[in-house]
Amino acid sequence: MDQDPLSATFAALADPTxxxxxxxxxxxxATVGDLASPFSISAPAISRHLRVLADAxxxxxxxxxxxxxxxxxxxxxxxxxxWLETYRxxxxxxxxxxxxxxxxxxxxxxxxxxxxxxxx
Amino acid sequence: MDQDPLSATFAALADPTxxxxxxxxxxxxATVGDLASPFSISAPAISRHLRVLADAxxxxxxxxxxxxxxxxxxxxxxxxxxWLETYRxxxxxxxxxxxxxxxxxxxxxxxxxxxxxxxx
DNA sequence: CCTTCAATTAACCACTTGGTTAATCGATAG
DNA sequence: CTATCGATTAACCAAGTGGTTAATTGAAGG
Numbered sequence: 001m002d003q004d005p006l007s008a009t010f011a012a013l014a015d016p017t018x019x020x021x022x023x024x025x026x027x028x029x030a031t032v033g034d035l036a037s038p039f040s041i042s043a044p045a046i047s048r049h050l051r052v053l054a055d056a057x058x059x060x061x062x063x064x065x066x067x068x069x070x071x072x073x074x075x076x077x078x079x080x081x082x083w084l085e086t087y088r089x090x091x092x093x094x095x096x097x098x099x100x101x102x103x104x105x106x107x108x109x110x111x112x113x114x115x116x117x118x119x120x
Numbered sequence: 121m122d123q124d125p126l127s128a129t130f131a132a133l134a135d136p137t138x139x140x141x142x143x144x145x146x147x148x149x150a151t152v153g154d155l156a157s158p159f160s161i162s163a164p165a166i167s168r169h170l171r172v173l174a175d176a177x178x179x180x181x182x183x184x185x186x187x188x189x190x191x192x193x194x195x196x197x198x199x200x201x202x203w204l205e206t207y208r209x210x211x212x213x214x215x216x217x218x219x220x221x222x223x224x225x226x227x228x229x230x231x232x233x234x235x236x237x238x239x240x
Numbered sequence: 241c242c243t244t245c246a247a248t249t250a251a252c253c254a255c256t257t258g259g260t261t262a263a264t265c266g267a268t269a270g
Numbered sequence: 271c272t273a274t275c276g277a278t279t280a281a282c283c284a285a286g287t288g289g290t291t292a293a294t295t296g297a298a299g300g
Contacts, residue, residue: 151246151247152246152248163248164247164249164250167247167248167249168248186245186247187247188246188248
């Protein structure tokens with residue numbers, strides 16, 4: 001893994017194939033062949049998707065004879081969830097609309113930017 | 121935007137600079153210069169990060185004279201949050217440990233994989 | 241006017257990513 | 271022993287990403 005854990009998690013989730021793999025894994029462990037079957041891409045492509053997921057800590061692989069059993073390690077999703085959670089108040093109850101309104105009408109805000117004076 | 125909204129959101133979040141920009145924006149709107157100041161990268165680099173965020177619908181830009189005021193559009197984070205939310209039960213109460221245990225001891229699971237018989 | 245300033249676009253570079261096919265590895269079956 | 275099967279690795283390719291510097295646009299100010 002070359003980047004921070006949060007970036008690795010989000011990057012792993014930024015691909016629909018990998019999200020579908022996780023969704024499949026959420027309903028139970030599966031072999032690589034099982035995971036590959038819904039997709040029309042080659043086995044090596046699946047194998048690398050799994051490596052990305054494993055590097056991000058989102059799955060674990062276990063060898064069983066000549067099969068690799070994959071299972072979800074969902075706790076690795078927790079960091080991403082927690083990060084998003086801190087923004088929850090911004091989208092709930094249309095609060096961001098309210099904030100925007102206050103910013104605009106109250107004028108002098110509590111923070112830096114040039115107080116958006118329109119041309120005088 | 122070339123990909124599905126969820127992929128675009130996760131991809132936008134998969135970069136620490138962009139997450140820091142969003143964090144800064146969460147405490148109030150800011151100009152591009154304001155957003156750029158904490159970082160040691162060039163202005164064009166910031167500009168492109170902002171374009172990624174805007175394409176993902178995470179920010180909006182508004183022209184004010186020669187400044188561009190950026191503000192957060194946090195509701196675009198909701199899709200990502202909801203997606204993760206469906207996995208919450210998998211990491212809470214160490215449930216995934218439990219699932220793993222049940223899978224392993226109950227043996228014949230309700231789903232496909234080769235029922236992991238060890239070499240007989 | 242001309243300059244200066246905020247920001248973006250253009251052109252370029254190194255590196256990563258997602259896909260392919262071909263080759264390899266380990267375990268099982270005959 | 272050999273063939274086969276599941277899965278991975280190797281080598282390659284096209285496209286995307288994150289960074290740079292240089293050039294460009296648009297609005298303010300002397």
